[in-house]
Amino acid sequence: MSYMELFDKDVMEEEFSSTELLHVLSDKTSFPIDTERKVFRKKEQIAIENEVHDYIYFIQSGICGVWKNEHINNFIGENDIIGFNEILGNEPSFTSVIALTDIITWRFSKEQVMSKLMYSQEGAFYLYQYMKLVNANLLQKQTLQTEETKKQLLLTLTYLGQQYGEENQHHIILPKIFTKKIISNYLGMTRQHMTYLCKDFESNGIFETDTNQFILNKDNITISY
Amino acid sequence: MSYMELFDKDVMEEEFSSTELLHVLSDKTSFPIDTERKVFRKKEQIAIENEVHDYIYFIQSGICGVWKNEHINNFIGENDIIGFNEILGNEPSFTSVIALTDIITWRFSKEQVMSKLMYSQEGAFYLYQYMKLVNANLLQKQTLQTEETKKQLLLTLTYLGQQYGEENQHHIILPKIFTKKIISNYLGMTRQHMTYLCKDFESNGIFETDTNQFILNKDNITISY
Missing domain, CATH: 1.10.10.10 (Winged helix-like DNA-binding domain superfamily/Winged helix DNA-binding domain)
Incomplete structure (x- = not known):
């Protein structure tokens, strides 16, 4: 991908979407990594605030609440990724993620995902694009909070x-x-x-x-x- | 840089900080790009909400307010970067940035910055790391808003x-x-x-x-x- 293509918002959103990332990570023809289907029952905790987690999860169906302290700060569902915020740096999770319904996910090891992404020049753009979407949502919510x-x-x-x-x-x-x-x-x-x-x-x-x-x-x- | 180093939070923060990025972009020994010192006076607008901007600015001194509609949602200053959120995709700025004091910046063309960053494998990590910092600030503010x-x-x-x-x-x-x-x-x-x-x-x-x-x-x- 040339840097000029990177100037096209639609190209960025399509090429580096979470669906596309799941596709790349699941592809066994180059640099195969482990993929596991994980199901969580309603009320199960998928991530715990302030704890380090080794896996990321691509939600295929269901709805989760994202909690910080006693407050829900977000809802996530199909095509969202759990644990991606802290994929580098081995950081503890900033939030808890709890299943509000039964959840079906694909699970990957953070370390294997990073190895595979670093294998290609474009890998880091998936990280960037995801962060950008997360930030856009946060800004949107912040803006909402200024309304009556x-x-x-x-x-x-x-x-x-x-x-x-x-x-x-x-x-x-x-x-x-x-x-x-x-x-x-x-x-x-x-x-x-x-x-x-x-x-x-x-x-x-x-x-x-x-x-x-x-x-x-x-x-x-x-x-x- | 190996992917294992990417698992070290301190390495990430140091290696991909805005100061380090400014250093890389100002380095004329490989892939030189234009650097211009720009000064803004108090009350000047540096970015305008919903407009496309061609430049990013590294703040060297001074304080700016970041506005969305009629609301200030952030303050930025030394070592912060203006316009980095929308460096890809040629998107309009989500927010306005207005100088609250006199401001000294280094200005770079977005297109040149992206060309230079794409020239190295690590380039995209600067984008990611910056987004992550923005994310941490947004989450922090959201958490603050749940306090009395x-x-x-x-x-x-x-x-x-x-x-x-x-x-x-x-x-x-x-x-x-x-x-x-x-x-x-x-x-x-x-x-x-x-x-x-x-x-x-x-x-x-x-x-x-x-x-x-x-x-x-x-x-x-x-x-x-």
């Missing part, structure tokens, strides 16, 4: 519904694991304020009432995003 | 004082550019709440009173950090 809480909640539920739930002509339906408790933790809101906002959205027809999960009425969402 | 506001303010002022101000046996003195307005914007606090917190810290002898800048009394800071 109503907008924060609605934008977050819409995003999570579209990313991990179901969407039809009229509704965005979030998986049941996204409870009020989990969402208020993620947004750093008190439960009281969350309850207040939900009642408000229910009375405006934006949320369906009497369900045990978030169901958004698309027709009634007028907020711009 | 008193602790947020005190930790932030202590950090900014130690990073950009003066420290002696008894005091941490912040540069005057870190006004209440700037700090409350950075922390996403209302001005009223900021005033309330400052009065509280003054009455406890943690802040010096009747000054037009933040001066912290180290002896009275009992908060753990």
Whole structure:
């Protein structure tokens, strides 16, 4: 790859995506490394805060919560990678990762991954591109936190519904694991304020009432995003 | 460099620091590229949100604010790099960077930097390592935001004082550019709440009173950090 191609955002995102990285790492024709399918059950810990981990995991299905102290700071799922932040430097994990649903992953040894990546000139670009995506998400969340809480909640539920739930002509339906408790933790809101906002959205027809999960009425969402 | 060395956090931080990168880019003995000293005056814009920029800047002295919409999300200074986030992919800048003091920088063309970095196998690690530092800062700020506001303010002022101000046996003195307005914007606090917190810290002898800048009394800071 020439450096000029590196100036093309779409080329970068496609060539160095996590899917492409999984493809490269799984390829046994040059520099073969071990691949293992690992399944985690709901509530299992896949990474533990402040501990050193030897493996990275490519999530194939399921949803995980990323925790720091007692706070959820992110949700990750299909095509996300666990442990990639600390693949170099043998650092302890900054966060814990806990399965919110059953999870299917491909597991690789960090050391073998680094050996294989260093074998090609482009290897480090996978690391870079992944970090860039992670940072973009963090900046996005930081920007979200400057909005008023109503907008924060609605934008977050819409995003999570579209990313991990179901969407039809009229509704965005979030998986049941996204409870009020989990969402208020993620947004750093008190439960009281969350309850207040939900009642408000229910009375405006934006949320369906009497369900045990978030169901958004698309027709009634007028907020711009 | 062998991949095993890449597993050493200290080696990574030292070998691929921004100072080391500036050294490599300024070295005219192999693959020479253009270096230009650029000075910006207080309040000048160095990068503009949503615009594409052709240059990166290594800050040699001074302090800048990093803005997204109307909010300051970061402060950067000596040894930080402006524009590195978007060095690949020809992307528009996610944030604006504005000089809070006079700024002295070294300027390089993104295209030339990438050509030079791609010339060596290790080039991409500079990109990765920088992204990782940015990531650590973003995660740190996110974690801070889960603390109560008193602790947020005190930790932030202590950090900014130690990073950009003066420290002696008894005091941490912040540069005057870190006004209440700037700090409350950075922390996403209302001005009223900021005033309330400052009065509280003054009455406890943690802040010096009747000054037009933040001066912290180290002896009275009992908060753990």
